[in-house]
Amino acid sequence: MMNREFSLQLLHDMLLVRRSEEAIARHYPQQQMRCPVHLSIGQEAAAVGICAALTHQDQAVSTHRSHAHYLAKGGDLDALIAELHGKATGCCGGRGGSMHLSDRRVGFLASTAIVGNSIPVGVGMALSQQLKRSQAVTCVFLGDGAVEEGVFYEAANFAAVRRLPVLFACENNRYSVYAGLEKRQPAGRKLTALAEGIGLRAWEVDGNDVEAVAELTADVVASLRDGAGPAFIEMPTYRWLEHCGHADDDHLGYRPEGELAAWQARDPLMAMLARIQPDAAWLAATESVLAQRIDAAFQRALAAPYPSPASAFDGIYASPLQEND
Amino acid sequence: MARIHAAQAIHDALHLAMAADPGVVCYGLGIDDPKRIFGTTAGLQEAFGAERVFDMPTAENAMTGIGIGAALGGMRPVMCHQRLDFFLLAMDQLVNNAAKWRYTFGEGHKVPLTLRLILGRGWGQGPTHSQNLQAWFAHVPGLKVVMPASAADAKGLLLSAIFDDDPVVFLEHRWIHAAIGEVPDGDVRVPIGKAATVREGDALTIVAMSYLVAEAHHACRALEQAGVYCELIDLRTIKPLDMATIRASVARTGRLLVLDSGFATGSVAGEIIARIAMDDWSLLRAAPQRLAAPDCPEPTSYGLTRQFYTEAGDIVRAAGKMLGLSQLPLEALPPARTHHDVPGDWFTGPF
CATH class of the missing domain: 3.40.50.920 (Rossmann fold)
Known part of the structure; x- marks a missing residue:
């Protein structure tokens, strides 16, 4: 049984992610966020539960669907919303958009857009942590689709060879865009067995149960700090909205009828609310503060300037090319 | 000043860089095998330990990404490939990550990664052990590309590449390994960008x-x-x-x-x-x-x-x-x- 303060923090962070994603979905049709967005509604518990076990010294990398990971790791909300608007105040100054987020002050190294592409970068970060005798660890967020990329095996294998302090946090939402798991992997496969086959220590936990994820992750991260070697946590969960965009896409018929409804009945946020029964005044105040923060983030993003067109050509190199024209 | 082969000059540059900066790590297939990448990595593991100098899994793409991540974590990785053609498996990490990272994520992110790619020629190297793809690498914004012809430049450009804060593709022709020339002693760098x-x-x-x-x-x-x-x-x-x-x-x-x-x-x-x-x-x-x-x-x-x-x-x-x-x-x-x-x-x- 967790202490109540911690449980309330988990609930708060899930509310932050859910309300932020809802606001993004609500504002998206206004055409001010002119980049693809991949929303995490339905998957908040995995992000929040994992990040609750990490400090700001610990590093995380993520995927195209990374708003939840960024926010759960402590990333700046204003900078996220501004980034979606392509503004100079965005976390990447408008260069990355939704699929490239970073906030190094809180150890959110980066998210990248190509499936599987940030996995080895996270493992390399863990190598640097080991070489520096750091106590910090790295969390690599990935999905079930990325487990099909060769780079996952390559990187996980090296992590096992060197016993690197890396956690592979796998959100299995069963779909790679519109392709269900049954089209992509043989029936009966366990991702945890596959991970164990490469030499990772592996667990499965309900990805819609934030407390279960947080409890397991706390133990696993402690073992990583003790040098127990890389770990893999599979978290079955479900994406409610369309793969890319703000709307519902269930009418396209790529998911079995009733599947979404069944998962929505297992809403990770409602489950947590039901379990810890927060004080009504606490909940109202929390919702109110979050609504104000989110509303302010959108107002600031809209008011912020775009970066100047000429600045598009700056900063390609850390030590600039000595163009000898 | 010493009169040495370019392969020896590359070897000397690696030893100098690793001695100068504990963040330099060196890896690649065969780096500690009996042949030591045409002698260029001889003695490196003995001098600097198996943690910083290591052979790697046969996994060019992930190992390139791991170099990128280690570079972002403060290391200066040097990755070696005995033929460029094998490195083509790593184009996702090179083009989508190494080249783009600094531009996309901005200050506070740098990728000081050196990729030594050896180019084959002759002796039946054939279609997939002989490609000179410098134009590919030069095409991608965010990369620097060097191609030494002499022993002195092999050493000086490799030192510049390792201590540069951006990813540098170091294209090392197998036939220049035998080039003999006068090479300055010590950490004498040849600037990137000067013919x-x-x-x-x-x-x-x-x-x-x-x-x-x-x-x-x-x-x-x-x-x-x-x-x-x-x-x-x-x-x-x-x-x-x-x-x-x-x-x-x-x-x-x-x-x-x-x-x-x-x-x-x-x-x-x-x-x-x-x-x-x-x-x-x-x-x-x-x-x-x-x-x-x-x-x-x-x-x-x-x-x-x-x-x-x-x-x-x-x-x-x-x-x-x-x-x-x-x-x-x-x-x-x-x-x-x-x-x-x-x-x-x-x-x-x-x-």
């Missing part, structure tokens, strides 16, 4: 890279026997191109011949010629020319490769055509190698 004028002349500007600089030297010496003095520019860096040095030379000679070890279409030679033609048309007294690899995979057979490569004789013929020479001093060239497919009779394979 070298290695012969002076006023008849024709010849721009070359990597091993072709050696063939060009032979051609220039022969042409000098006929009283024709060519200016020879060793590019040294492919990205960024040192156009100022090339332009200043073309202003004196009015003629430009570019030698490129890569395939002709989309080549670095084409880029140089385009820039001179667009920006400096009035300097030209003749149409610029290039000698590049044919747009054809390299065959393996001793028989099929006889005329595949740009040799000194080809350069003399191209120069003669551009200069309208009635007599070509081909007899002044050094005697042909016994076998066209090796850098010298001392080379007996296997790669």
Whole structure:
């Protein structure tokens, strides 16, 4: 049984992610966020539960669907919303958009857009942590689709060879865009067995149960700090909205009828609310503060300037090319 | 100053860099095996330990990404590949991550990663052990690309690459490993982005890279026997191109011949010629020319490769055509190698 303060923090962070994603979905049709967005509604518990076990010294990398990971790791909300608007105040100054987020002050190294592409970068970060005798660890967020990329095996294998302090946090939402798991992997496969086959220590936990994820992750991260070697946590969960965009896409018929409804009945946020029964005044105040923060983030993003067109050509190199024209 | 081979110079640069900075790590297939990557990594693991110098899983793509992540974590990784062609498995990490990271994520992110890619030639290297893809790498914003031709530049450019804060592709021709030259002692770096004028002349500007600089030297010496003095520019860096040095030379000679070890279409030679033609048309007294690899995979057979490569004789013929020479001093060239497919009779394979 967790202490109540911690449980309330988990609930708060899930509310932050859910309300932020809802606001993004609500504002998206206004055409001010002119980049693809991949929303995490339905998957908040995995992000929040994992990040609750990490400090700001610990590093995380993520995927195209990374708003939840960024926010759960402590990333700046204003900078996220501004980034979606392509503004100079965005976390990447408008260069990355939704699929490239970073906030190094809180150890959110980066998210990248190509499936599987940030996995080895996270493992390399863990190598640097080991070489520096750091106590910090790295969390690599990935999905079930990325487990099909060769780079996952390559990187996980090296992590096992060197016993690197890396956690592979796998959100299995069963779909790679519109392709269900049954089209992509043989029936009966366990991702945890596959991970164990490469030499990772592996667990499965309900990805819609934030407390279960947080409890397991706390133990696993402690073992990583003790040098127990890389770990893999599979978290079955479900994406409610369309793969890319703000709307519902269930009418396209790529998911079995009733599947979404069944998962929505297992809403990770409602489950947590039901379990810890927060004080009504606490909940109202929390919702109110979050609504104000989110509303302010959108107002600031809209008011912020775009970066100047000429600045598009700056900063390609850390030590600039000595163009000898 | 010491008179050493380029392979020894590369070895010396690695030892110097690892001694100077504990963040330098060095890895690649075969780095600690009995052959030590043509001797270039000899003694490295013994001197700096298996944690910083290590062989790797056969996983080019992830290991490149791991280098990127380690670089972001404060290391200066040096990754070695005995042939460039294997590194093609890592293009996602190179192009989508290494090259883009700094631009996308901004200050506070830097990727000081060095990729040593060795280019094969001859001895049946064939279609997939011999590619000179410098133009590919130069095409991608965010990468720097160097290509030494001499022992001194091999050391000086490798040191610059390792201590540069951006990803640098270090293209190391197998045949320059045997190039002997005077190499400065200690941490003497050759700046990235500066070409070298290695012969002076006023008849024709010849721009070359990597091993072709050696063939060009032979051609220039022969042409000098006929009283024709060519200016020879060793590019040294492919990205960024040192156009100022090339332009200043073309202003004196009015003629430009570019030698490129890569395939002709989309080549670095084409880029140089385009820039001179667009920006400096009035300097030209003749149409610029290039000698590049044919747009054809390299065959393996001793028989099929006889005329595949740009040799000194080809350069003399191209120069003669551009200069309208009635007599070509081909007899002044050094005697042909016994076998066209090796850098010298001392080379007996296997790669």
